[in-house]
Amino acid sequence: MSTHSTTPPGPCSVADFDYQLPDDLIAQTPPEQRSDSRLLVMKGRMREHCGVRDLPSLLQPGDRLVFNDTRVVPARAHGTKASGGRIEFMLERFGAHGQASARIRASKSPRPGTRLTLASDDGAASIELEVTGRDGELYTVTSEASLPDFLQAHGSIPLPPYIERAPDAHDRERYQTVYARTPGAVAAPTAGLHFDADLLTALAARGIDSSHLTLHVGAGTFQPIRVEDAAGHVMHAERVTVGAATVAEIAATRAAGGRIVAVGTTSVRALESAAAATANGELAPMQGETRLFLTPGSPFRVVDALLTNFHLPRSTLLMLVSALAGRETVLAAYREAVAMRYRFFSYGDAMLILPAD
DSSP, X not given: OOOOOSSOOOOOBGGGGOOOOOGGGBOXXXXXXXXXXXXXXXXXXXXXXEEGGGHHHHSOXXXXXXEEOEEEOOOEEEEEETTSOEEEEEEEEXXXXXXXXXXXXXXXXXXXXXXXXXXOTTSSOEEEEEEEEEETTEEEEEOSSOHHHHHHHHOBOOOOTTSOSOOOHHHHHHTSOTTOOEEEESSOOGGGGGOOHHHHHHHXXXXXXXXXXEEOOOGGGGOOOOSSBGGGOOOOOEEXXXXXHHHHHHHHHHHTTOOEEEESHHHHHHHHHHHHTSTTOOOOOEEEEEOOOOOTTOOOSSOOEEEEEOOOXXXXXXXXXXXXXXXXXXXXXXXXXXXXXXXXXXXXXXXXXXXXX
8 A cells, every 4th residue: 555755744835836937838729649648757766758659658557547537517508687687607517407507607606596597609509507695706597408419419518717718619629538438527637638549459468457436527627726824725636536446456456466546636635535535544435525735745645647738837736746746856846847848737738657666
């Protein structure tokens, strides 16, 4: 069981996770092929520049990749209030009995009881919602018709705010992993965007195993940290399912001496949340919510290595990567990536963080 951490727990200043990034390095479109991306490999303080297609040779037979199989919902739609005011609707999650949680942008915040109409771009289809509550930035809405069906047919893919263009038909496929199967996310687990069928086949042929779990990524993943001491930041809740089969597969890999390689920070948070929920810190099946916030000094009980994209300055995800690999080491790698003009964020290049020998 992995229990490594890079530094002892202590105060964590958000300003310590800042770096300079030229705007033109923020990827606005995906690469032509999923596995075309560059790959910065970190092993301790050693760095190597490779490509995502090199992944089979960079891992060892008997290692296990853990993928997040959440599927992105076309979560954004536009409409009007009963008063005629325009709104932008952004799903956060579906609930039970026709309920959903969403972010709603309007010139005047809708109150409970407000009726909303969402419409397709051509105006040919619509759905009626009622605001029934509010908790901070999130509104609860209800509908008698099927909101999941309406959004699947007429919603748009919610590209991150740093992609400064409207989503197109191509994004419906490319802002989705090839193994996505469980609808519920409003943002992609972007490390998984680098995998295509050929790469998955090559990894299996190399003797590298794979497992799946589900963490439905919420729009809160893009929310900035608004406090200077990270200890005061409260993570948004996200739904997690780690099944018994995945737990058994990971245990078998550990027993055989293989490493657990998380594909993306969402897989890290799901695995470490499932382990943290047990009395002894051992991985066990989990179905529920997580607000786990990993910062330097946090223990890693399950994950040995990580494939991840490059993350925003001052973000919780950059802190998570720093918790695994060390803040100074990670920021040095980011500076090198900037100097070598790697592409950043969701449609950008990737890093592979391996344990030092």
